[in-house]
Amino acid sequence: MTGGRKEGRARLTPPAGETPIIVLVRPQMARNIGSTARAMANGGLFHLRIVAPRDGWPQPDAYPSASGADAILDAAQVFPTVAEAVADCHRVMATCPRPRHIVVPVRTARAAAEDLREIASRNLRSAVLFGPERAGLENEDMACADTLVRYPLNPEHMSLNLAQAVMILAYEWWTAAEPTPPRVLMTNETRVATKGELDGFLNRLMAELDATGFLDNLEKRPGMVRNLRHWFQRGEVTEQELRTLHGVVTELSRGRMRRGRPDKDDALPPWQVEGSKGP
């Protein structure tokens, strides 16, 4: 998942319609602002607002950790207060692990992402607040938020890096609208073999094994055949893999012929007898 092709900066375009604005409140480290931009780009978010950054803005130190998401940093807006940063937003969520003495709707990151998609679909503008690295959001900041986001995570170690917190939200935002099936077999140019093709191979394999005498024990034969069939069917097999397996059987049979052991009367070495119990 890491590494790979270099992204062209020109390709990072603001998404159409309303997408959630990420608001970093009093961030301390330029590197974290850059990493936030990278995480936003990963999850298809573009709009970054910064409230009272400790070291001012712009900061050249933010760019290296943005890993090409420079357009997000270039377009970032700075505000003196949270209230001003969200004044044009219709809905504001805040990420905060332990607010006290307030009554507020709480969402998991996943439910928050679903809600943000729903809000965007109604063409309303939303923002998500992230507090400073050490202290988190203050009650004053929370007052601007209508919803609280809490990530379910290990209570023994809840402290998330700022960019990691943004990453999880951006990931959930992207995933909430992602149609990728959760489970597939990547087959490239080939396709999954049909049961008929698999049967053709297995029948041939059994015939070859009968020829060697591997299946000579008539009492055990049905169970051994069944076991082999089940093993070959445990995962999906592609048509190309079946052709390779046909080739393997051909080669092993020819080898047997070449070694002058054309039929089942050969004495087998001990490990092959062992193997005859079936896989």
Add this chain to the structure above:
Amino acid sequence: MTGGRKEGRARLTPPAGETPIIVLVRPQMARNIGSTARAMANGGLFHLRIVAPRDGWPQPDAYPSASGADAILDAAQVFPTVAEAVADCHRVMATCPRPRHIVVPVRTARAAAEDLREIASRNLRSAVLFGPERAGLENEDMACADTLVRYPLNPEHMSLNLAQAVMILAYEWWTAAEPTPPRVLMTNETRVATKGELDGFLNRLMAELDATGFLDNLEKRPGMVRNLRHWFQRGEVTEQELRTLHGVVTELSRGRMRRGRPDKDDALPPWQVEGSKGP
């Protein structure tokens, strides 16, 4: 979500049973190894293996970015090859964005986490491979994996920071077994008011508004009452908030009395007439 309470190192204990082993393959930056440990701690993972780290191991530079997850770094094991790192594992997944010319089952991060939970529940040991920062995993590394994990993310900017990639997997691992309801109202010491309590308040409010003459337009009165009721019921109201609202009504009524405007024959200022259209 960021910041907050300092975690005691002593509290970070290895989880019971089999939990997925994170395998960093040829990692380059000590800081990323530390951030990986932090992300693992966030998601309840503990077992870290490192294959051929560029700068050797242990590296003191890994500890600051681990943010207290030192126990994971202390217990990390080093191996010369991927094959040796996973030799005692029953299942191996690999994170890789673009493998070529292989036929392999592919999972999204979410489905992978569900599968890892299922594997662990059968007491089998699993590992997840993460490639080096720039190049990602090589085909040789992939050969040890039975399953590929691909995160659905913005195709315009797929390059994930190493620790971010681990974070998403650790987050999904934790979430797959997390019972937190996605949507709640955090009410602290109070509780959501019943419809009867809300009715009691609304009836009193209407009586006070009738006394001021705010609802005097008999034709419009039913619609205005309905609108106010709907607005008050749009979000859940707590019993404590209702008491506060009762106090607000009492205070506003008393103020009216004090200003010598005890009943509805007062002339209203223009903005109150405007307001009488209802919210």
